[in-house]
Amino acid sequence: xxxxxxxxxxxxxxxxxxxxxxxxxxxxxxxxxxxxxxxxxxxxxxxxxxxxxxxxxxxxxxxxxxxxxxxxxxxxxxxxxxxxxxxxxxxxxxxxxxxxxxxxxxxxxxxxxxxxxxxxxxxxxxxxxxxxxxxxxxxxxxxxxxx
Amino acid sequence: xxxxxxxxxxxxxxxxxxxxxxxxxxxxxxxxxxxxxxxxxxxxxxxxxxxxxxxxxxxxxxxxxxxxxxxxxxxxxxxxx
Numbered sequence: 001x002x003x004x005x006x007x008x009x010x011x012x013x014x015x016x017x018x019x020x021x022x023x024x025x026x027x028x029x030x031x032x033x034x035x036x037x038x039x040x041x042x043x044x045x046x047x048x049x050x051x052x053x054x055x056x057x058x059x060x061x062x063x064x065x066x067x068x069x070x071x072x073x074x075x076x077x078x079x080x081x082x083x084x085x086x087x088x089x090x091x092x093x094x095x096x097x098x099x100x101x102x103x104x105x106x107x108x109x110x111x112x113x114x115x116x117x118x119x120x121x122x123x124x125x126x127x128x129x130x131x132x133x134x135x136x137x138x139x140x141x142x143x144x145x146x147x
Numbered sequence: 148x149x150x151x152x153x154x155x156x157x158x159x160x161x162x163x164x165x166x167x168x169x170x171x172x173x174x175x176x177x178x179x180x181x182x183x184x185x186x187x188x189x190x191x192x193x194x195x196x197x198x199x200x201x202x203x204x205x206x207x208x209x210x211x212x213x214x215x216x217x218x219x220x221x222x223x224x225x226x227x228x
Contacts, residue, residue, distance in 0.1 A: 054204055055204035055220070091228075092228060112228055116227055120201070120220075121226060122154035133155050134226045135223075135224075135226075136223070136224035136226050141224070
């Protein structure tokens with residue numbers, strides 16, 4: 001299990017290749033990458049991600065350990081950035097490996113749902129109109145109920 | 148104990164971290180103490196349903212006891228991913 005919380009740019013493709021090469025004996029690898037989405041009006045200039053050093057790493061480790069106990073997984077990878085990011089930049093990725101795809105898919109979705117609302121990150125957007133904190137969505141909280 | 152603030156809570160209160168000497172038995176009592184100090188605290192804590200609290204880096208709730216706790220953090224609901 002590898003958990004990376006860092007401000008540095010990462011290469012999702014290279015990370016996925018490395019993860020896949022290490023997934024010896026596994027039959028399935030699922031990955032998800034999140035990127036900074038430009039808004040509909042095209043006015044997003046930057047997204048600042050704040051985190052809680054120490055708690056962030058612990059919270060993600062707890063979520064990943066939960067995934068490993070719930071599903072038959074070979075390995076899991078979580079990378080999440082903080083700091084000032086531009087539209088189009090990668091924010092985060094998760095990858096899971098498993099003997100069979102159902103476990104890899106379910107665990108990746110579980111990791112994403114929990115990272116959204118249980119890992120201490122906060123997003124602030126700067127647009128040409130000004131800046132503001134991104135509000136948590138009710139549906140993200142509700143998404144945890146299915147697990 | 149150390150009290151930490153993140154995101155708009157940090158901005159409203161105007162600092163990321165402070166040392167607080169308190170006899171508050173629970174998080175709610177600490178919130179009441181801080182809110183009585185100054186308007187900026189009262190403003191930040193005006194709607195607790197919009198806030199989350201962590202005790203020693205574990206998510207907790209406002210009824211939780213503070214005995215033995217070294218680090219309290221207040222922040223809005225998280226928006227990771």
